[in-house]
Amino acid sequence: MEKTISTAVIKRLPRYYRHIQDLEKAGVFRISSKDLANKLGLTASQIRQDLNCFGGFGQQGYGYNVTNLKEQLAEILGIDKSKTAVLIGVGNIGKALMKNFDFEGSGFKLLAGFDTNPDVIGREFEGVRVLDGHEMKAFMQKNKPDIAILTIPRHIAAVVAKDVVDSGVRGIWNFTNVDLHIENVPIEHVHLSDSLMTLCYNVE
Amino acid sequence: MEKTISTAVIKRLPRYYRHIQDLEKAGVFRISSKDLANKLGLTASQIRQDLNCFGGFGQQGYGYNVTNLKEQLAEILGIDKSKTAVLIGVGNIGKALMKNFDFEGSGFKLLAGFDTNPDVIGREFEGVRVLDGHEMKAFMQKNKPDIAILTIPRHIAAVVAKDVVDSGVRGIWNFTNVDLHIENVPIEHVHLSDSLMTLCYNVE
Numbered sequence: 001m002e003k004t005i006s007t008a009v010i011k012r013l014p015r016y017y018r019h020i021q022d023l024e025k026a027g028v029f030r031i032s033s034k035d036l037a038n039k040l041g042l043t044a045s046q047i048r049q050d051l052n053c054f055g056g057f058g059q060q061g062y063g064y065n066v067t068n069l070k071e072q073l074a075e076i077l078g079i080d081k082s083k084t085a086v087l088i089g090v091g092n093i094g095k096a097l098m099k100n101f102d103f104e105g106s107g108f109k110l111l112a113g114f115d116t117n118p119d120v121i122g123r124e125f126e127g128v129r130v131l132d133g134h135e136m137k138a139f140m141q142k143n144k145p146d147i148a149i150l151t152i153p154r155h156i157a158a159v160v161a162k163d164v165v166d167s168g169v170r171g172i173w174n175f176t177n178v179d180l181h182i183e184n185v186p187i188e189h190v191h192l193s194d195s196l197m198t199l200c201y202n203v204e
Numbered sequence: 205m206e207k208t209i210s211t212a213v214i215k216r217l218p219r220y221y222r223h224i225q226d227l228e229k230a231g232v233f234r235i236s237s238k239d240l241a242n243k244l245g246l247t248a249s250q251i252r253q254d255l256n257c258f259g260g261f262g263q264q265g266y267g268y269n270v271t272n273l274k275e276q277l278a279e280i281l282g283i284d285k286s287k288t289a290v291l292i293g294v295g296n297i298g299k300a301l302m303k304n305f306d307f308e309g310s311g312f313k314l315l316a317g318f319d320t321n322p323d324v325i326g327r328e329f330e331g332v333r334v335l336d337g338h339e340m341k342a343f344m345q346k347n348k349p350d351i352a353i354l355t356i357p358r359h360i361a362a363v364v365a366k367d368v369v370d371s372g373v374r375g376i377w378n379f380t381n382v383d384l385h386i387e388n389v390p391i392e393h394v395h396l397s398d399s400l401m402t403l404c405y406n407v408e
Binding site for chain 1: 214215217218219221222223244245280281282283287295296297299300301303304305306307309310311312350351374375376377381383385390391392394395396397398399400401402403404405406407408
């Protein structure tokens with residue numbers, strides 16, 4: 001798959017996927033780019049353009065077959081392959097993710113959580129165990145997770161990020177509110193405070 | 205304040221604010237747009253352009269006074285005014301936010317949480333009480349919160365969003381993973397699964 005698609009297009013793909021998934025669950029069999037556009041608050045031509053980056057999957061006068069489009073999007077996103085993840089830092093946000101978040105729905109199998117707090121070490125959330133942070137290196141060497149989820153305090157963010165990348169992790173889902181930059185390692189930042197400040201601006 | 209600034213600029217303001225805050229905490233007194241750009245992975249001219257939308261605050265040859273820029277950004281974002289918020293749905297994510305999230309740092313005072321589960325009603329997190337969902341309407345009428353934070357299951361997202369807007373809320377911070385649209389009501393979506401799927405694409 002060519003990787004020269006613009007970031008803006010890539011950022012829209014999960015949204016398409018989510019909506020197409022909802023349509024499939026609702027028993028919808030096919031949808032026109034116009035109806036899909038209405039649902040998403042986009043234009044039909046933008047949707048066609050976006051999907052054409054990957055070869056298009058619609059048919060003139062028919063629209064998109066929902067199940068087919070869902071599978072194609074899953075393949076493009078790579079979420080049909082079940083990559084693996086570890087979560088580092090089982091505090092409140094880490095716990096909330098372990099208990100509630102549908103990792104498999106986003107293409108990942110969560111292998112383990114790590115923390116140094118004896119109160120959580122050994123506990124299990126949704127069948128996933130919290131291990132001692134000191135076992136992390138050995139675990140990573142053995143299990144080679146694709147990504148690490150960082151739900152640790154911000155003052156250790158940079159150090160732990162370097163550690164996990166040195167251990168072979170190829171991507172980071174970053175909840176630390178620190179803008180991490182590591183060469184050749186894709187990082188997705190979840191900056192909750194940025195989101196709330198943007199809302200603050202907009203409700204003024 | 206004119207509200208015709210592009211969304212892209214507005215989305216960058218919280219990042220500027222965060223970095224400037226860090227600089228201030230680190231004891232930095234002034235910074236050039238070039239150094240700020242390096243820290244942020246942007247260009248100096250982009251930063252100058254962005255800040256010029258609001259009148260600029262730098263001085264040729266001097267750069268930016270850190271404390272001054274921080275205060276200006278806080279004012280632009282409106283986080284110096286302490287708006288008010290209620291959180292609806294005190295499950296794991298709701299609890300994680302109540303326990304950990306620095307609302308005041310993003311311009312909001314959290315007034316209360318609401319849930320219908322007797323196990324959490326009456327509990328307090330960081331001094332904020334969880335009230336019975338049935339008291340919500342009366343509470344909203346009396347306290348007039350500026351925004352509602354929706355950390356409820358997705359199948360009730362649309363109904364509750366309508367309820368809170370009918371009760372006078374002027375903005376929504378949406379964690380439900382449903383793309384809500386309500387006319388004239390700014391909504392900030394936190395789509396964690398979109399973020400993880402984007403990472404999934406990028407680590408392929």
